[in-house]
Amino acid sequence: MIRPSVIRRILTTDLPVLLIVLLAMGPFAWMVLTSLTPSAQIAQSGVSLSPAGWGVDNYVRLMRQTSFAVNMGHSLIVAVGTVILGLTVSVTAAYAISRFRFAGRKAIMLQFLLVNMFPVVLLILPLFILMRRLGLLDTHLSLILANATVAIPFAVWMLTSYVGAIPKSLDEAAMIDGCSRLMALRRVVLPLAMPGIISTGIYIFITAWNEYLYALTLGGRNVRTVTVAIQTLIGEYQIEWGLLAAGAVVGAMPATLLFLIVQRRLIGGLTQGAVKG
């Protein structure tokens, strides 16, 4: 027997939630279905909804006929590079902001917040001129530096809140026991902040992996990341939706999986500031 209250709950909660989940998932699910339907069939009878019409034809072509695997490699280098650069410079900065009271502290925090809001379009044009002058166009370094414009301010803010949550008395105790500031940072604060550092790093990775405009403008023939490569999968005369969908699914996979793994902790960190207000 199903109690009336359960039926009520299903009608007023489960069904509407299901609709919203379908809305959120639908377009991507459609993309997955498209990628599983062989291209010839898409042109003839449309996307196949039943597993009978599915195949990995598009994925095989993606790996054999295009340089997609190489593009994944470029994206990986750029994303990992951005994570390393972003985290190394931000950890000490976050430590300084949360542990010391010094002249200009507020101005520096404000500066990082402000930088985070800068329009991409204001930076992208001069960065292009700058990188061209330095001969850095079409290198991994130029993309890493460009991604750092977003990664550093974000990491400084996130890490400041994580480090701030670690009691000051712990590093003071370590310093009384003979540690220097740097040693206290390395032996006490870093291990305790590690979960926060890891999720910040993963978020930087996702953003850098998904970044498109800088990769398009500053990259080129040598360094072509996944996001730029997906666009080139559009055929010359007609759009090859099957191949394109396969590229989109493979390209989106690393970031999506990482996001699902860290979402709970990350959202905790991101929403903390907003809720306190």
Added chain:
Amino acid sequence: MSTLAPAMPLKSVYPTPWRSRALPYAFLLPAILVTLLVVFLPMAEAIITSLYDLILWKPNASRFVGFGNYVKLFADPVFWTALGNTALWIGLTVPLQMGLGLIAALLLNREFPWRGLARALIIIPWALSSVVIALMWRWIYDPNTGVLNDILVHLSIIKSGIPWLADPATALYAVIATLVWQGFPFFAVMILAGLQGIPRSQYEAASIDGASAWRQFRHITLPGIAPVLATAGLLRVIWVANSMDVIFVMTGGGPGYATHTLPLYAFIRARQNLDFGYGTAIAVTFTILLGSIVALYILRTMREVER
């Protein structure tokens, strides 16, 4: 001199050595150096470039024109079209994202068995790259084989396929719909966190007093999440105003100038004609316009940090 010494606070008898006073700055130095290099230097460069008539493939013809680019801008009809589109773009996208996010958050805040799963699935659009989103929706909107037209024709809402992105009357709205889809999970998650911060006892007290569900929503829920709505809303206005990658991939600003927003116009101008002087002038103007909203957001956030 000797009269001054006793007046000084006791601490200064053992002055902090300069080394420990310099320590925080040393810790901050790498981050500040990199931001100077990749943000403030280019920004200065942008302001200077905007005062020049600079076409990138003929650098020798570059000349100083003062505010010439800005004067040209105000007489440029495309600038005004793009400005209007930007206003419409922000004015529709952010409230719709917020509305849909609010509904999703209110639903997810209820008790049901698969709540954790639903919460994880709903944020999927957030993790996808703009290019993937833009191409995905181009495929959905495709006039001949797109699934949207298929469904609408099947339900006999329309008689024949609509070229959503090729028709100047629908293109901007089609892109806005995509952005709403991309951004509502962010609001859902933020608002959900806000909802969970409202004490249960308030609702209990209200229902004892006989307050209807609507009145509880108006007088407890809305005031409870108002700060979150304000912060997330401001953040989103800035984000939506800046984002041009989805439009760029979906329509490239077309058909005609129907989906040009200000940042996109600046980008296209510089990219296609390599007209960097004029392009950066548009970008700088846009940044100044956005500045007031940024200032509001920063004031709010710094106040929170103070506390």
